[in-house]
Amino acid sequence: MSRRQTRLLILSAVYLLVFSLTSLGAVYADTRPYFKAxxxxxxxxGGFNSGPSSCDPSDSSYQAPDYTGSSGPSNLYKGGVMGFARYxxxxxxxxxxxxxxGALALGIIEGNSAASGEPYGFSTGTTGYNKTSFANKSTITATNYWGGFLEGSKQTHCIPDYFGxxxxxxxxxxxxxxVAALNSGQYLINGSGITNVAAASPIAAGKKITLFVSGNVFISxxxxxxxxxxxxxxxxTLVVKGNIYIANDVGQLDGLYIGQPSTDPAASGIIWTxxxxxxxxxxxxxxxAACRNKLTVNGAFIAKKVNLVRTNGDVNSAAPGEAASSGNIAEVFxxxxxxxxxxxxxxxAGASSGKIQSLISLPPVF
Known part of the structure; x- marks a missing residue:
């Protein structure tokens, strides 16, 4: 039996995966789907730069809580992470x-550890080790959170203006x-309406293709x-100044996918799965009815917001340490x-590049 279930989404301003949370609204689903990275x-x-100019933390589209109010922090879900999980x-x-x-967030990483109530959460660790623990605020009024709040004020954390x-x-x-038929190089489409992007075959070894699109894109x-x-x-690489819409029957995307705000920042820079x-x-x-198959992204999404709306799987059937190959996950990154x-x-395309011999990841700096 189908019942009305609120599907909570992870949304974004990103580096590898950067999410800021919002709710799509009530969706008819009989499960609580979830994603894993x-x-x-x-x-x-955070937010996107504009050309060489840094993003502005005071801008309304900047994804982070507001710590300046006299009654305490507000907009806790901006720059946050929210999903369905059990502890x-x-x-x-x-x-x-x-x-x-790790899971690093400027806003709340909401989680409910109680046996009752909605199973909210976002964990870290190779075996589903524990609740997320990155945080630097201990006086937040939120009652259920597993981490986040990696700022005490709106400091600048910006993503490059890739399109510009x-x-x-x-x-x-x-x-x-x-796109698989294109030669290595950069390409630009000044779209009118929605631009269809597809591949008739896998992209051949050695090709480096970057596609810039001004306008919305439908990946079919x-x-x-x-x-x-x-x-x-x-x-x-697909760089879109607009929105990216992914067809319901798309099951795998390899590469880097970037959705940046356009002249209407409130309604653009969004990736829909x-x-x-x-x-x-x-x-x-x-x-x-149509979004119940799994989506696997071998790469990364970078966007102002990512609407995760696949409804495959159910958190009630999830297991700690679940592999990416699990058929119970809605979206895998x-x-x-x-x-x-x-x-x-x-x-x-013609530039030479050295081989990476080592890659070091340092702790976050704010």
């Missing part, structure tokens, strides 16, 4: 939504119905990498070695 930390909060006090392990490594600063004389093209097929080795890793080829938001009935091996995503 593997291979790197998740980071939530077992006896084993001290969590299952459901979580990150294999990473273009290097891109070739203007009219369509992108088969899987975009995957072909067979390759450490010396010829393919790279695909299940959507029709339309600018109208998907209906409750559509999400429940794998930060794969291809993200760092073979050079950067925005190098010129």
């Amino acid at each position: 593997y291979g790197a930390d998740t980071f939530s909060g 077992d006090a006896n084993s001290q392990k969590a299952s459901g939504a979580g990150s294999e490594f 600063t990473k273009q290097s004389s891109p070739q203007t093209i009219a369509s992108a119905n088969d 097929s899987n975009i995957t990498y072909g067979v390759h080795n450490v010396d010829n890793v393919p790279k695909f 299940c959507h029709t080829n339309s600018n109208d938001p998907p209906t409750d009935v559509y999400v429940s 794998n930060f794969t070695p291809e993200m760092v091996i073979g050079g950067g995503f925005f190098n010129d």
Whole structure:
């Protein structure tokens, strides 16, 4: 029997995965779906630069709580993480939504450890080790949180303006119905309406393709990498100044996908993991009926907001230490070695690049 269930979403301003939380609203679903991240930390909060100018923490679209009010912090979910997860006090392990490594957030990482109530949470650790513990605020009025609040004031944490600063004389093209057929290089589409992006075959080894689109995009097929080795890793980057809509039957996306705000920042810079080829938001009935298959991202999303609306799986069936191959997860994000091996995503096609011999990740700095 189907019942009305609020689907809570992780949304974003990102580096690897940067999420700021909001709720899509009530969706008809009979499960509590969840997402998981593997291979790197998740980071939530901040904003996009504008060209060379840094983002402004006072801007209304900046994703972080407000600590200046006389009655205490407000907008706790801005720059936060929220998902469906369960925590077992006896084993001290969590299952459901979580990150294999760390979860860093400027806002709340909400969690409910009680046996009753909605199973909210977002855990960290390779075995569902424990509740998230990164936090530097001990006087928050929120009653159920597992971490977050990595600022005591709105300090500047900015994401590059990829669309405005990473273009290097891109070739203007009219369509992108088969990105795998493009040669290595940068391409630009000045879209009118919604631009379809698809791949008729895997992207061949050694290709480095960067596609900039001004306007909204509909991804209508899987975009995957072909067979390759450490010396010829393919790279695909999609940079959209607008929204990215992903078709309900897309099951795998390889590469880097960036959604930046346009001239209407409140309604753009959003990635939807299940959507029709339309600018109208998907209906409750559509999400429940059409979005029940798993989406695997081998790479990263960077966006102002990510609406996670796949309804596959149920947190009640989740297990601690769940592998990415589990069929019970709605959305999986794998930060794969291809993200760092073979050079950067925005190098010129003909430029030489050295091999990465070591990669060091340092603690967050604010």
